[in-house]
Amino acid sequence: MRTDPWLDDACPIARTMAVLGQRWAVLIVREAMLGRSRFSEFRERLGVASDVLSARLSELAAAGILEAVDYQRPGDRTRSRYVLTDAGRDLAPVLAAMGQWGHVHLARPHSNGSYFVDTGTGEAVGVGFRSPDGSSVQPAGVGMVERHHG
Amino acid sequence: MRTDPWLDDACPIARTMAVLGQRWAVLIVREAMLGRSRFSEFRERLGVASDVLSARLSELAAAGILEAVDYQRPGDRTRSRYVLTDAGRDLAPVLAAMGQWGHVHLARPHSNGSYFVDTGTGEAVGVGFRSPDGSSVQPAGVGMVERHHG
Numbered sequence: 001m002r003t004d005p006w007l008d009d010a011c012p013i014a015r016t017m018a019v020l021g022q023r024w025a026v027l028i029v030r031e032a033m034l035g036r037s038r039f040s041e042f043r044e045r046l047g048v049a050s051d052v053l054s055a056r057l058s059e060l061a062a063a064g065i066l067e068a069v070d071y072q073r074p075g076d077r078t079r080s081r082y083v084l085t086d087a088g089r090d091l092a093p094v095l096a097a098m099g100q101w102g103h104v105h106l107a108r109p110h111s112n113g114s115y116f117v118d119t120g121t122g123e124a125v126g127v128g129f130r131s132p133d134g135s136s137v138q139p140a141g142v143g144m145v146e147r148h149h150g
Numbered sequence: 151m152r153t154d155p156w157l158d159d160a161c162p163i164a165r166t167m168a169v170l171g172q173r174w175a176v177l178i179v180r181e182a183m184l185g186r187s188r189f190s191e192f193r194e195r196l197g198v199a200s201d202v203l204s205a206r207l208s209e210l211a212a213a214g215i216l217e218a219v220d221y222q223r224p225g226d227r228t229r230s231r232y233v234l235t236d237a238g239r240d241l242a243p244v245l246a247a248m249g250q251w252g253h254v255h256l257a258r259p260h261s262n263g264s265y266f267v268d269t270g271t272g273e274a275v276g277v278g279f280r281s282p283d284g285s286s287v288q289p290a291g292v293g294m295v296e297r298h299h300g
Contacts, residue, residue, distance in 0.1 A: 007256065008258065010258070010260050010261055010262040010263065011177070011180070011249075011252075011261075011262070011263045011264070012248070012249045012250075012251075012252030012253040012256065012258075012261055012263040013176060013177070013180055013245055013248045013249045013252060013263060013264075014176075014177060014252075015252040015256040015258070016248040016249070016251050016252035016256065017176050017177075017248065018256075019256075020171075020248070021170075021171055021173065021176070023171065026163060026164075026167050026171070027161070027163070027164060027167075030161070030163055030294070033293075033294040034294055034295075034296060063256075064255065087251075087254075087255040089289070090251060090254070090255060090289065091251060092279075092289055092292055092294070093247040093250070093251075093277055093278060093279060093289065094244070094247040094248055094251055095163055095294075096247075096279065097243040097244040097246075097247045097277065098162070098163045098166040098167065098170070098244055099161075099162045099163045099166070100162075100243070101162075101166050101237075101240060101241060101243075101244055102161075102162030102163060102164075102165040102166035103162040104237075104240070105214065105237040105240060106157065106162065106165040106166065106168075106169075106213075108158065108160070108162075108165070110160050111160055111161075111162055112160040112161070112297055113160065113161045113162040113163060113297060114161070114163075114294050114295060114296050114297060115294070115295065115297060116279065116292050116293065116294055116295075117292070117293060117294075117295055118279075118281060118287050118291055118292060119291055119292065119293040120291055121281075123281055123282065124282070125279045125280060125281055125282075125287050125292055126279070126280060126282075127243055127247065127277050127278065127279055127280070128243060128277065128278075128280055129242075129243060129246065129266065129268075129275045129276070129277055130275060130276060130277070130278055130280070130286060131268060131271075131273055131275055132273065132274070132276075134285075134286045135284075136280060136284045137268050137275050139239070139240065139242055139243065141268055141269055141270055142242055142266050142267070142268060142269065142275055143183075143266065143267060143269040144180070144183040144184055144242070144245075144264050144265070144266055144267075145184075145264060145265065145266075145267055146184060146264045147262055147263060147264060147265060
């Protein structure tokens with residue numbers, strides 16, 4: 001696998017995009033979050049070419065987002081399932097934020113996206129800014145600043 | 151501009167990635183959030199080739215994320231500045247979630263990324279899940295479910 005220089009960029013957003021910016025990567029993570037784990041499931045759900053899917057699964061495993069777990073059905077050869085690691089599950093707020101933005105700003109009448117719920121209550125949850133004490137901060141009151149090393 | 155079929159995908163995450171998945175797009179948005187607006191500023195800050203930058207700025211404008219505003223210095227030709235629209239500013243939680251993930255899961259000793267603050271207090275803010283009443287929901291208690299049309 002060719003190493004993307006962004007993977008070592010000083011900016012953590014760039015490092016994340018080195019992994020998630022590859023075509024199909026985010027949608028593979030979405031399918032994994034919905035419980036899909038087999039190569040054939042990803043291929044059928046996404047309609048992605050096998051060679052592309054294979055490359056993406058390897059990259060996501062190398063990035064620590066997916067873990068390959070061998071499994072074997074009787075009389076069949078050993079195959080790999082791909083399951084989210086803790087780091088992979090931690091991508092939930094990233095996908096949720098993307099989904100929220102697309103839902104609002106690229107609205108489509110046929111939109112049919114997945115969404116996130118509190119598994120305890122079944123209630124839909126969203127992502128938003130909050131201060132260290134856990135209180136919500138309105139987006140209009142948030143700005144980006146540069147970190148300067150002293 | 152070639153139209154990406156993902157821009158019309160039923161999944162809002164896919165639609166968002168149709169725009170943000172293009173190389174450099176997220177970092178151009180990052181620079182715009184830090185107040186950069188001129189072509190030369192983006193080019194110098196990012197070290198991106200002019201033709202690529204030009205294509206990305208056009209795509210981000212077509213997607214409603216940036217708006218081109220003409221300006222002219224005395225004796226100079228008219229140029230465009232690129233400023234975030236409301237939809238563009240709404241990408242803040244997406245970039246913040248990416249930055250948080252990269253900071254934790256792709257940690258680097260030379261990491262020097264930008265971060266988000268409450269502009270009222272100057273306090274750093276993060277993104278996280280919350281229920282409709284505004285209370286925080288722990289990531290471990292969140293799951294993705296598919297939306298089914300009735």
